[in-house]
Amino acid sequence: MSGIIKVGLLGCGTVGTGVIKVLAENAEEITPKVGAQIIISRVLVRDAQKKRDLPQSISVTDNIEDILNDPEIKIVIELLGGIHPAREYMLRAMQSGKNVVTANKDVVAQFGKDMFAAAEASDVDFMFEASVGGGIPIITPLKQCLTANKLTEVIGIVNGTTNYMLTKMSEEGASYDEVLKAAQEKGYAEADPTADVGGLDAARKTAILASIAFNSRVGLDKVHVEGITKITPEDIAYAKELGYTIKLLSISRDDEKGIDVRVHPALLPQSHPLAAVRNEFNAIFVKGNAVGETMFYGRGAGQLPTASAVIADVVDVARDIVKDRFGRIRCTCYEHKIFCPIEQTLSSYYVRLLVDDQPGVLGAIAMAFGQTGVSLSAVIQKRKVKSKAEIVAVTHKVEEAKIRQAEQVLNKLSAVDKICNVIRVEEPTGQEA
Secondary structure (H helix, E strand, O other): OOOEEEEEEEOOOHHHHHHHHHHHHOHHHHHHHHOOEEEEEEEEOOOOOOOOOOOOOOEEEOOOHHHHOOOOEEEEEEOOOOOOOHHHHHHHHHHOOOEEEEOOHHHHHHHHHHHHHHHHHHOOOEEOHHHOOOOOOOHHHHHHHOOOOOEEEEEEEOOHHHHHHHHHHHHHOOOHHHHHHHHHHOOOOOOOOHHHHOOHHHHHHHHHHHHHHOOEOOOHHHOEEOOOOOOOHHHHHHHHHHOEEEEEEEEEEEEOOEEEEEEEEEEEEOOOHHHHOOOOEEEEEEEEOOOEEEEEEEEOOOHHHHHHHHHHHHHHHHHHHHHOOOOOOOOOOOEOOOEOOHHHOEEEEEEEEEEEOOOOHHHHHHHHHHHOOOOEEEEEEEEEEOOEEEEEEEEOOEEHHHHHHHHHHHHHOOOEEEEEEEEEEOOOOOOOO
16 A cells, blocks of 8 residues: 545535545545545535534644645545636646546536646646536546547537426426426425536536547537427427437537537437437437447436546546556647538438418428428328417438528418427438438
8 A cells, every 4th residue: 555645625515525525435445446535525615603513533624725735635625616716726736746536527528628738737636527417427437448440430429407308208298397397396406507408518518528539629619509498399299200309418529521519409229329329317328430339328417427427537547646656648639620500411300490370381491491401201181280280300410501491491481480499300310311
């Protein structure tokens, strides 16, 4: 054994408490794997006077300097969340020669380049497995286990809140508002759920995954983002009838057009492995030219799953300390690839319209699609809404720009009351709706 490795913990909320708990409960398993005992010696909190149920060996402070200036602390775990002051604290920790482990997707997605540069300059480790997928191991597999591959596709369900909501809408026929309220009551959704339901949380994770998978820096501004707020029980029902399930997908592809990165709801074939991912679970589907198709599945959030990922990184860093080696895998964004604009992406589309219930309307709609080069693969007309008829059309694969042109033409038709929704249809590569 090489003695004790002391850790400073920034933040003692849900995940921070989970880290303390798992380290204590699994010490007998972790210590032999490291060759040293990992202990949390100091915890940074907002209110040092607040009573907490912590081991007596842990010192509580509200002053970051107590951790940054402690020479015995070799690893800093950042679990404050948000960008400020978390980013500044991590940079200062690395400048002080301390290794950093974080679950902070905001900082990694927007300032990953700076963090890696700071780690390299100080010859320390910067680890962030818990920033994507909670307890699902995905960052390390992309950086290490799949490094022999040219990765071409990463598609996943990376937000548990929206997946829970869409699952309940699909299985119980509930409305968006009803399932959002249920998600908030269960603690799956925040009081302000905008980042989740608007797709921003998934977009941050998508930027991180794509950067690693394609060896090229993908900024948050490059990710096209749409949320689930427009999804209705009607869309869910039509999707089922057509053989699909609606999921909020994180999609990253690298092909001849460039890197295509986006987050949006999509109709996914019920036969696709991701279609079976229910409730708050996450899954990430990866395609490589050597390994083929692989999928990583598990709980994408929660106290103990996220703590598991955090501690896995801490164990890796601790092993580096024991072996006196650091920076085994630095920033892998050594390429500068072009990006494919959303207008040039190819997809099939589900289009739901409310139209006048009279002869000739269906023909006029088909002609409007045809004028812009959009061909239809399926049309459903079942439901009547007062004096109107509801029509659902599914297109063949077409560029995004053409479907937007078709929307403009349709909106000018007097027989079209409104376009209720337009949702992409995500078919497995090489297939078409």
